Each structure stands twice: as C-alpha cells, then as structure tokens.
Amino acid sequence: MATVVVLGTLDTKGNEHNFVNQIIRKTSCDVVLIDIGVLGQPQTQPDINREEVALAGGVEIEELVKRNDRGFAMEVMAIGATKIIRQLHQDGKLDGILALGGSGGASIATHAMRALPIGVPKLMVSTVASGDTKPYVGESDITMMYSVVDIAGINSISGKILNNAAIAIAEMAKASCTIQPQKENKPLISITMFGVTTPCVLRASKWLEKKGYEVVVFSANGVGGRAMEALMKDGFISAVLDVTTTELADELVGGELSAGQDRLEMAGQLGIPQVVSLGALDMVNFGPVDTLPTHFHGRKIYKHNPNVTLMRTTVEECDQLGKIIAYKLNRAKGPVSVFIPLKGISAIAKKGEVFYDPQADQALIDSLKESLDPHIDLVVMDTHINDPAFAEEMAKKLHELYSNYKKIGVLNYE
Structure with missing residues (x-):
C-alpha cells in the first residue's frame, strides 16, 4: 500500500487537511498526517x-508559543518537518507528499519537499501558486496547484480543487510505489543549452548517446543551471558538457537569468570531468523591451520575442567574464577542458548577425587564455559554436576525460 504524507498547519487548516485525508484513504492509500502549526490546538x-x-527543529513548542515570533517559528518548523520527512522517506514510509497552505504554510512545506529526491511525487496546493513560485519550487520537481480561493473551509469551489489534489497525489504515490524503473548502467552526462546553442548541443548529445551515455539537457535559464548543479551534488551526474555558460553573464551584468554566484563551481568542487565552452556569453537576458533598466538604454539589444529582450555584452564585460571563468575552473579538483570557437559563441554572434562583435569576443577569449592556469587543457577551433565539428570534438574530449577518470578509480560508477 502506498503512503501519502500530508502536512499542514492544523490549527488553522485542520478541517481541510482532514477532508483530503479521507479522499486519499478511499483510494487505498495510507496517510501520515503531520502538524506544522504552532499557535493553536489542531x-x-x-x-x-x-x-x-518543533523538537526535531531544536526548540520545544512551548518556547515557540511563548516567543510569539512567526518568522522564528516558521524556521524551526521547517527544519523539523524536513528532518521528519527525510526519515519517513528513508524508512520507506513516504511514496508521495501533499500540503495545503498559504504563503507561510507553503514556505514550511516546500522546504521539506525540496529535501526529497527528484521523482518522489510532491504536490503543494496554495494561493501562491499563481505567482512567482521560484522561492517555493527552487530546483526541485514540486508540482504547484493554485487553490483559486483561500484554503479556509470546504465549499463548492475549494471542495473540487482539494478533491482533485487528493486524487492526484494518491495516484502519483501508487504509481511511484509500484512501478520500478529498470536499472540503467549508463553514466549520466549533463549538457547546458540555449536556443542559440541548440544545434551544438543536439549534435554533441547524439554523439555521446551512441557511445552509451545517458544525456540530460538543462536550459541555461538560471534555474536550469542551479538544478543541474544540485543534481551533481546529489551524485546523479557523472560528467558535464557545459556548452552554454550564459548564466554567468546575467550574474555579472544584472540580467534575469542568473544562476547565482556559485555557477560553474560544483563540478570542480566534486572533481567530476567537465568540458566547458562560451555559449551565449554574448548576451544578457531581460523581459519585455519596455522593462529594460534605464541605465542600459543605448546598449545594443535584440528583441528575441515579446517577452525576451537580449542585450549584447561589451568588451569590458567580456574581459571580466573571461577572468571569472578562469578563476572558477583553475580551482577545479577534477579534469577540465575548455573549448573556444573563434567564429562566434552563439547563433546570433557570428558574422552578419545582430550580435556580431569580434572585439568583444576577442576580449573574452584573450582574458580567458591569459587567466587560465597552464594545467587546464585549452582547445581553440576556427569554427562557430554550432559547427558540427566543434560539437563532436567537445563530445569526444568529454568521453576521453570520463574514460580516463574512470580507469584511475576516481569514479566508481555502478
């Protein structure tokens, strides 16, 4: 029998949680109900x-009630719920998880959900699901369901939504519990991609798949880079072909698709093989053109679509990016190879295209070459980044690095 864990603030939303519990049990699932409320009785x-x-979070509930500090209480309950959720999963008592709540309940519940492995069904029903869900979802596979009305009583609208949520998590949990995926003996390779580097990534992926690798492509859109590096940290990824490092440009210049200051560091910290290139470092990403910050007016821009405006990186910014990449890769504990295409780092940066700027590209290349330590393997090719030969050479190099890495016993892949 599959087990669904349901958690929520039972002092304010206990009746709603009891409603979904009864529906889940009718689907032949077991339920573990967890109270993350603080101020009132369930x-x-x-x-x-x-x-x-609360005790799992390091503080007795009486202390939380006495302090009457909502922020502190939420932090403690989030830590405690996360520890309990992890233990339930480790003990085989969690096949899916459901939570109902507003912003506070969602913050606590999704903190715990994010601690679970990818693939474990996670469903958050909340009023915040129609807004910016990034703080709640992060790099996990949480499913957010908009509650439409506040979770405050069972009525003709909320009843339908909560019924759907209960049935959805129950069926996902049963599938997760009964369907056992076949074990794959393939090393998992991650590749970063943007629309302007797609031909390169598809070609490299095809080459690597023929060699027996499993390839997972991540969009270099900020959250994609973070998700990739989170999976590295969790041990899923054997090697990385970081074709598209554009998120570094957004972090430096202030674009909307930054993956944070630590981007391009996890593979090096873990010592896994990585082949890195300069894909889409010619651009910084913003929303609709009328939202472009005023201090960027006058810069070279390109309206990619009504919702995306691209801005060309300057000579000075490219010089800085070269130094940043070198600094990160010089500290890597594992094998690294850097590939430089001389005829354009994106589909719109080659000769005749809107972001063609040989001076800026040269600043990036010169800065990178001057700043890389001598032990870093550097390959310079007189091609465009989307040239099939460039893609295949990167794939071959990654295969070489991984094969050597595996031979010397650094990576024991089962």
Whole structure:
C-alpha cells in the first residue's frame, strides 16, 4: 500500500487537511498526517504532532508559543518537518507528499519537499501558486496547484480543487510505489543549452548517446543551471558538457537569468570531468523591451520575442567574464577542458548577425587564455559554436576525460 504524507498547519487548516485525508484513504492509500502549526490546538488529530516537529527543529513548542515570533517559528518548523520527512522517506514510509497552505504554510512545506529526491511525487496546493513560485519550487520537481480561493473551509469551489489534489497525489504515490524503473548502467552526462546553442548541443548529445551515455539537457535559464548543479551534488551526474555558460553573464551584468554566484563551481568542487565552452556569453537576458533598466538604454539589444529582450555584452564585460571563468575552473579538483570557437559563441554572434562583435569576443577569449592556469587543457577551433565539428570534438574530449577518470578509480560508477 502506498503512503501519502500530508502536512499542514492544523490549527488553522485542520478541517481541510482532514477532508483530503479521507479522499486519499478511499483510494487505498495510507496517510501520515503531520502538524506544522504552532499557535493553536489542531482541529484534527495528527499522526505526528507539532510538539514532535518543533523538537526535531531544536526548540520545544512551548518556547515557540511563548516567543510569539512567526518568522522564528516558521524556521524551526521547517527544519523539523524536513528532518521528519527525510526519515519517513528513508524508512520507506513516504511514496508521495501533499500540503495545503498559504504563503507561510507553503514556505514550511516546500522546504521539506525540496529535501526529497527528484521523482518522489510532491504536490503543494496554495494561493501562491499563481505567482512567482521560484522561492517555493527552487530546483526541485514540486508540482504547484493554485487553490483559486483561500484554503479556509470546504465549499463548492475549494471542495473540487482539494478533491482533485487528493486524487492526484494518491495516484502519483501508487504509481511511484509500484512501478520500478529498470536499472540503467549508463553514466549520466549533463549538457547546458540555449536556443542559440541548440544545434551544438543536439549534435554533441547524439554523439555521446551512441557511445552509451545517458544525456540530460538543462536550459541555461538560471534555474536550469542551479538544478543541474544540485543534481551533481546529489551524485546523479557523472560528467558535464557545459556548452552554454550564459548564466554567468546575467550574474555579472544584472540580467534575469542568473544562476547565482556559485555557477560553474560544483563540478570542480566534486572533481567530476567537465568540458566547458562560451555559449551565449554574448548576451544578457531581460523581459519585455519596455522593462529594460534605464541605465542600459543605448546598449545594443535584440528583441528575441515579446517577452525576451537580449542585450549584447561589451568588451569590458567580456574581459571580466573571461577572468571569472578562469578563476572558477583553475580551482577545479577534477579534469577540465575548455573549448573556444573563434567564429562566434552563439547563433546570433557570428558574422552578419545582430550580435556580431569580434572585439568583444576577442576580449573574452584573450582574458580567458591569459587567466587560465597552464594545467587546464585549452582547445581553440576556427569554427562557430554550432559547427558540427566543434560539437563532436567537445563530445569526444568529454568521453576521453570520463574514460580516463574512470580507469584511475576516481569514479566508481555502478
């Protein structure tokens, strides 16, 4: 029997959680109800009470009530719920997880959900699901369902939505519990891609798949880079072909698709093989053209579509980017190879295209070459980044690095 864990603030939304619990049980699933409320007594009896959650977070519930500090209480309950959720999963008592709540409940619940492995069904029903969900979802595979009305009573609208949520998580949990994926003995390779580097990535992926690798492509849109590096940290990824490092430009200049200051560092910290290129470092990403910050007016821009405006990186910015990449790669503990295409780093940066700027590209290349330590393998090719030969040479190099890495026993891939 599959087990669904349901968590929420039972002092304010206990009746709603009891409603979904009854529906889940009717689908032949077991339920573990966890109370993450603080201030009041639960409206329905939990299987794991708020006292246990608070204690797992390092503070007794009486202290939280006495302090009457909502922010502190949420932090403690998030830590406690996360520890309990992890343990339930490790003990085989969690096949899916559901939570109902507003911004506060969603913050606590999704903090715990993000600690679970990718593939474990996670469903958050909340009023915040129609807005910016990035703080709640992060790099995980949480499914957000908009509650339409506030989660405050069972009525003709909320009843339908909560019924759908309960049935959805129950069926996902049963599928997760009963369907066992076949074990693959393929090393997992991650590749970063943007629309302007797609031909390169598709060619390299095809080459690597023929060699027996499993290839996963991540969009270099900020959250994609973070998700990729989170999976590296969790041990899923064996090697990385970082074709598209454009997120570094957004971080430096202030675009909307930054992956944070630590981008391009996780593979080096873990020592896994990486082949890196300069894909789409000619651009910084913004929203609709009328949202472009005023201090960028006068810069070379390109309206990619009504919702995306691209801005060309300057000579000075490219010089800085070269130094940033070198600094990160010089500290890598594993094998690294850097590939430089001399005839354009994106589909719109080659000769005749809107972002063609040989001076800026040369500043990037010169800065990178001057700043890289001598032990870093550097390959310079007189091609465009989307040239098939460039893509295949990068794939071959990654195969070489991984094969050597595996031979010397640094990576014990089963």
